[in-house]
Amino acid sequence: DIQMTQSPPSLSASVGDRVTITCQASQDISKYLDWYQQKPGKAPKLLIYDASNLETGVPSRFSGSGSGTDFTFTISSLQPEDAATYFCQQYDNLLITFGQGTRLEIK
Amino acid sequence: EVQLVQSGAEVKKPGESLKISCQGSGYSFPRRWIGWVRQMPGKGLEWMGLIYPGDSDTRYSPSFQGQVTISADESINTAFLQWSSLKASDSGMYYCARAPRPGVRGVWGQGTLVTVSS
Numbered sequence: 001d002i003q004m005t006q007s008p009p010s011l012s013a014s015v016g017d018r019v020t021i022t023c024q025a026s027q028d029i030s031k032y033l034d035w036y037q038q039k040p041g042k043a044p045k046l047l048i049y050d051a052s053n054l055e056t057g058v059p060s061r062f063s064g065s066g067s068g069t070d071f072t073f074t075i076s077s078l079q080p081e082d083a084a085t086y087f088c089q090q091y092d093n094l095l096i097t098f099g100q101g102t103r104l105e106i107k
Numbered sequence: 108e109v110q111l112v113q114s115g116a117e118v119k120k121p122g123e124s125l126k127i128s129c130q131g132s133g134y135s136f137p138r139r140w141i142g143w144v145r146q147m148p149g150k151g152l153e154w155m156g157l158i159y160p161g162d163s164d165t166r167y168s169p170s171f172q173g174q175v176t177i178s179a180d181e182s183i184n185t186a187f188l189q190w191s192s193l194k195a196s197d198s199g200m201y202y203c204a205r206a207p208r209p210g211v212r213g214v215w216g217q218g219t220l221v222t223v224s225s
Contacts, residue, residue, distance in 0.1 A: 001168075001169070032207075032209065034207055034213060043202055043215045043216065043217055043218050044152065044202075044215055045215075046212065046213055046214075046215075049207065049212050049213070055212070087151070087152055089152075089207070089213075091206065091207040091208060091209075091213075094140070094157055094166050094206075095154075095166070095168060096142075096154045096157075096206060096207070097154065098151060098152045098153070098154070099151075100151050101151045101152075
C-alpha cells in the first residue's frame with residue numbers, strides 16, 4: 001500500500017491567518033491526490049482534486065500544489081467556517097489510501 | 108447531478124448479518140469504480156474495497172479481505188456492503204464513494220451508521 005504521511009495532526013490558527021497542511025506519499029503518485037474537508041457528523045467534502053484543481057463551488061482561498069511525493073494544501077485567509085478536519089487521499093492505484101487527518105481549530 | 112444515496116442507520120446484535128446499500132444516479136454507474144469507506148468514532152477514513160459494477164471486478168484492502176463482501180447490481184445502479192456475522196468492533200459510519208480515478212472525481216454518499224450491540 002502507498003502510505004500517506006499528513007502533518008500536522010492538529011493546528012490552531014486565527015481568522016485571517018494563512019494555514020498550510022502537507023502530505024507526503026511513500027512513493028511517486030504523480031498528481032493523483034485529493035484534499036477533503038470533514039465537519040462533525042458530515043460526509044467528507046471534496047475541495048481539491050488532481051493535487052491542484054479547485055472543485056466547483058469551493059472558495060478560492062483553498063488551494064493545493066505538488067506532484068510526485070510531496071503535496072501542500074493552503075488556506076490563504078482562514079475563516080471561522082473553516083474549522084474542520086482535513087484529509088488527503090491518494091488514488092494512484094486501486095488501493096486508495098488517506099492521510100491521518102489534520103484537525104484545524106480557530107483560535 | 109451526480110448523487111449517491113445510502114440506506115438508513117442500522118442497529119444489530121453481534122452475530123447477525125447485515126447488508127447496506129448505496130444507489131447512484133447522474134452518471135454511468137456500470138462504468139465507474141465505487142467502494143466503501145469506514146470511519147470509526149473519532150477516527151480517520153479507511154477504504155475497505157472497490158467494485159467495478161460493469162464486470163463485478165472487486166478489490167479489497169488487505170485489512171478488510173474476508174471480513175466483508177462488496178457487490179453491485181448494475182440494473183438498479185446500487186452497490187452493497189455485507190457482513191455475515193457482525194462484531195461490536197464493526198460499529199461505525201460507513202460511506203459509499205465513487206472512487207477517484209484519473210479523470211473521474213470522487214463523490215460521496217451521506218453515510219450509514221451501523222451500531223452493533225448486545
